[in-house]
Amino acid sequence: MPDQDPRLSSPSALRNRDPIADLLRHVLPDSGTVLELASGSGEHVIHFARLFPNLIWQPSDPSPEARASIEHWAKTDVMPNVLTPLDIDAAAEIWPVERADAMIAINMVHISPWPATQGLLTSAGQLLPVGGVLVLYGPYRRQGQPLVPSNVEFDASLRARNPAWGIRLLEDVESVAGQSGMALTSVTEMPANNLGVVFTRQ
Numbered sequence: 787m788p789d790q791d792p793r794l795s796s797p798s799a800l801r802n803r804d805p806i807a808d809l810l811r812h813v814l815p816d817s818g819t820v821l822e823l824a825s826g827s828g829e830h831v832i833h834f835a836r837l838f839p840n841l842i843w844q845p846s847d848p849s850p851e852a853r854a855s856i857e858h859w860a861k862t863d864v865m866p867n868v869l870t871p872l873d874i875d876a877a878a879e880i881w882p883v884e885r886a887d888a889m890i891a892i893n894m895v896h897i898s899p900w901p902a903t904q905g906l907l908t909s910a911g912q913l914l915p916v917g918g919v920l921v922l923y924g925p926y927r928r929q930g931q932p933l934v935p936s937n938v939e940f941d942a943s944l945r946a947r948n949p950a951w952g953i954r955l956l957e958d959v960e961s962v963a964g965q966s967g968m969a970l971t972s973v974t975e976m977p978a979n980n981l982g983v984v985f986t987r988q
């Protein structure tokens with residue numbers, strides 16, 4: 787029997803990859819290594835590696851299925867600037883990387899327990915150089931603003947799947963970031979009521 791194709795595909799990744807790339811174009815460095823957390827299928831990293839060939843892309847995900855998918859997408863598309871995916875749980879105190887010039891995490895903060903976001907911001911503060919950015923993409927609550935109905939439903943469905951998941955208050959994320967030397971430097975409205983959030987290492 788032929789081996790099953792390990793490549794995963796996410797329809798939302800195909801929809802949001804270009805708007806996210808437009809945001810990245812404004813904030814990523816001209817060269818260096820971009821570390822992606824929670825790479826999932828790997829379709830984002832492959833797309834970005836093609837659009838930004840001067841950057842080295844380091845994908846990661848704690849899920850073995852995701853890492854197999856990323857590796858196979860990278861092989862299929864012959865991407866020389868995509869490194870072998872790493873096993874990184876953002877909540878872990880020690881990550882198997884020493885530095886990164888920029889970091890991205892797409893749709894991770896609301897689909898992982900809060901300690902993963904805390905770990906992400908702590909490690910960003912340790913791994914990034916001064917001026918280095920961490921770019922987050924996903925839905926967020928804002929202080930004093932009601933969630934739009936579609937995100938109220940989405941939040942309920944996330945919490946039903948896992949009570950530790952849910953749409954986070956951006957101000958809470960900002961507060962954790964501040965403790966790690968990361969300042970919120972831009973918030974961009976993105977399609978489907980998502981935000982592109984940029985933190986910069988001070």
Ligand SMILES: C[S@@+](CC[C@H](N)C(=O)[O-])C[C@H]1O[C@@H](n2cnc3c(N)ncnc32)[C@H](O)[C@@H]1O
Pocket residue numbers: 796798799823824825826827830847848849852874875876877891892893894897898899902
């Ligand atoms: C909704 S998927 C997003 C995948 C991809 N970034 C995208 O937007 O298509 C959430 C991803 O977060 C990863 N994840 C969950 N908990 C995590 C953690 N503690 N640290 C890092 N990644 C985590 C999962 O393995 C999964 O691949």
